[in-house]
Amino acid sequence: MSEARYSxxxxxxxxxxPARLSIVTALYANPKGxxxxxxxxxCELSDGNLSRHLKKLEGEAVVLVEKDFVDRLxxxxxxxxxxxxxxxxxxxxxxxxxxDAEAVAPRPRRRRxxxxxxxLGFVAGEE
Amino acid sequence: MSEARYSxxxxxxxxxxPARLSIVTALYANPKGxxxxxxxxxCELSDGNLSRHLKKLEGEAVVLVEKDFVDRLxxxxxxxxxxxxxxxxxxxxxxxxxxDAEAVAPRPRRRRxxxxxxxLGFVAGEE
Numbered sequence: 029m030s031e032a033r034y035s036x037x038x039x040x041x042x043x044x045x046p047a048r049l050s051i052v053t054a055l056y057a058n059p060k061g062x063x064x065x066x067x068x069x070x071c072e073l074s075d076g077n078l079s080r081h082l083k084k085l086e087g088e089a090v091v092l093v094e095k096d097f098v099d100r101l102x103x104x105x106x107x108x109x110x111x112x113x114x115x116x117x118x119x120x121x122x123x124x125x126x127x128d129a130e131a132v133a134p135r136p137r138r139r140r141x142x143x144x145x146x147x148l149g150f151v152a153g154e155e
Numbered sequence: 156m157s158e159a160r161y162s163x164x165x166x167x168x169x170x171x172x173p174a175r176l177s178i179v180t181a182l183y184a185n186p187k188g189x190x191x192x193x194x195x196x197x198c199e200l201s202d203g204n205l206s207r208h209l210k211k212l213e214g215e216a217v218v219l220v221e222k223d224f225v226d227r228l229x230x231x232x233x234x235x236x237x238x239x240x241x242x243x244x245x246x247x248x249x250x251x252x253x254x255d256a257e258a259v260a261p262r263p264r265r266r267r268x269x270x271x272x273x274x275l276g277f278v279a280g281e282e
Contacts, residue, residue, distance in 0.1 A: 034181040035199035036173040044173065046163040053259065054161040072162035124254045127247050132180065 036126065042088055043119040047073055048081050052108065052116050055091060061107030082106060090115060163253065169215055170246040174200055175208050179235065179243050182218060188234030209233060217242060 043049055050071040055062060062070070068078050085091045090112035094105045108116070126132065170176055177198040182189060189197070195205050212218045217239035221232045235243070253259065 032197060032199040034177045034184075034197045036177045036180075037199060039173045039176075041173075044171070046166045046168075046171065049166075049253070050161045050163040053163075053253070053256065056259065057161075057256075070159060070161045072159040072164060120254050120259055123250050126176070126180070127251045127254060129180065129184075132183065132247055 036122075039122055040115065040119045042084070042090070043116060045081075047071065047077060048085060051078070051081055051085065052090065052112065055106060055108040056113060056116050059108070059113075061094075061105045064104035064106065067106055085112070163249075166249055167242065167246045169211070169217070170243060172208070174198065174204060175212060178205070178208055178212065178233075179217065179239065182233060182235040183240060183243050186235070186240075188221075188232045191231035191233065194233055212239070 043052055050073070051067060054067060054070045064078065067073075068075065071078065073081070082091060082093055086093050089109055092107050092109055094107075096103055096105070170179055177200070178194060181194060181197045191205065194200075195202065198205065200208070209218060209220055213220050216236055219234050219236055221234075223230055223232070
């Protein structure tokens with residue numbers, strides 16, 4: 029057993045917070061950007077929460093927040109930056125490494141080879 | 156676009172904290188339990204940090220902490236409870252849902268069907 033093999037201290041703390049993960053996933057899926065209102069609905073966040081997290085994400089250049097006027101009404105549009113997209117992709121790879129770790133035994137009935145009893149002491153015949 | 160499709164408010168906050176995720180992954184992989192010292196090395200946590208997170212996990216019945224003596228020296232052994240294992244499995248499924256989400260485009264070069272350009276505006280020939 030190698031040392032520190034379960035250290036997850038490298039997980040990106042900015043993106044790991046569920047509310048922010050929610051925001052960046054929505055923006056990643058919508059490269060042209062979303063309005064504040066759309067984002068609020070998609071992520072099920074309050075105005076205050078969304079503002080607070082956007083400020084944090086903007087501060088680290090993950091998103092770009094633009095304000096303009098449409099029919100004299102203020103509109104806020106949020107889009108992910110190129111750096112933000114790359115950072116999110118790295119974060120997703122970190123999550124993937126966790127869920128794909130051998131120890132976590134992803135869906136053994138599908139991925140385990142026939143005859144391989146697995147490493148986690150699953151009861152034989154359990155599946 | 157359905158509303159709130161990117162809401163991740165349901166992510167288990169107890170297990171989502173990287174240090175605790177680290178602890179439960181190590182314990183999940185070692186169903187017979189680990190000593191405090193093994194856990195500390197595997198997770199690369201300080202004594203104080205590990206103690207604090209174990210207390211939290213014990214408080215929610217995710218782990219069981221046992222103290223005994225070996226050659227008159229105190230030994231602490233930690234193991235995951237059955238409920239803890241199930242809770243961890245549910246959490247991993249939550250993470251999997253995030254990384255497998257269509258929007259996040261998991262490793263398009265491997266999983267995307269030939270000829271499918273994908274939905275995220277990847278530049279043609281980028282891969």
